[in-house]
Amino acid sequence: MGHREDLLEGAKRCLLAKGFARTTARDIVKESGTNLASIGYHYGSKDALLAQAYIALVEHASDGFEGGGDEGAEIGGEPGSLERFRAVFSNIVASMSEPGSMWGLGMEIMTMGDKLPEVRDQLVRAQREGGRGMVALMTSVPEEEVPDETADTLxxxxxxxxxxxIAQWTFDAKSAPDAEQLTEGLRQVLEGARKTP
Incomplete structure (x- = not known):
């Protein structure tokens, strides 16, 4: 690996160990075996590097939304069905309850958004693409074929x-809903929508 990749891997480890606000550039350098100048050269700033590291952590975690993260893994339920929704959200909830889950980092980063505008902009773009990926996962439409309008709505x-x-799991994991509860809530919304003239 080169310095760029070493920095990214070191930043991921620092985020998991210390969080966003408490991670220093020196922590990343120590963890990655690189030097301070490498951060600016490859990423522009420590915060931009940490944002990239967070996005990489989320992308890795979201690989498991399909069920184990295996390429071409079979997802339960027909595309667009409640069963598919239940299967995907069951995997999401499982990833949140794993020891060392990185999802709490999202709450920390969201609360810092106004203080870090360049990081916020980077994460906003990543969130839109995350939505596109979720649509693809739920519908089995290839991600590159999901239109912007659908990414921006569904x-x-x-x-x-x-x-x-994530907020509920971070606040109180014991009372956070599981996939069954979320699916039942969605079923009730759909049933109510059918009754509305």
């Missing part, structure tokens, strides 16, 4: 659900 809905779920 994808935004999925990302809002995930963000709320």
């Amino acid at each position: 994808g935004a809905l999925y990302m809002t659900l995930i963000t709320g779920l």
Whole structure:
């Protein structure tokens, strides 16, 4: 690996160990075996590097949303069905309850958004793409074929659900909903929508 990759891997380890606000550039250098100048050269700033590291952690965690993260893994339920929703959210909830889960970092980073505008902009773009990925996962439409309008509506809905779920798991994991409860809630919304003239 080169310095760029070493820095990214070191930053990921620092984020998991210390969080965003408490990680210093020196921590990353020590963890990556690189030097301070490398951070600016490759990423522009420590905060930009940490944002990239967080995005990489989220992408790795989201690989498991399909069920184990295996390429081409079979997801339960027909595309667009409640069973598919249950299967995907069951995997999301499982990733949140794993020891050392990185999802709490999301809450820390969200609260720092106004203080770090360049990081916020980077994460906003990543969140839109995350929504596109969720639409692809739920519908089996290839990600590159999901239109922007769908990423900005249905994808935004999925990302809002995930963000709320992260907040609830961070605040009190014991009372946070599981996939069964979320699926039942969605079923009730759909049933109510059918009854509305």
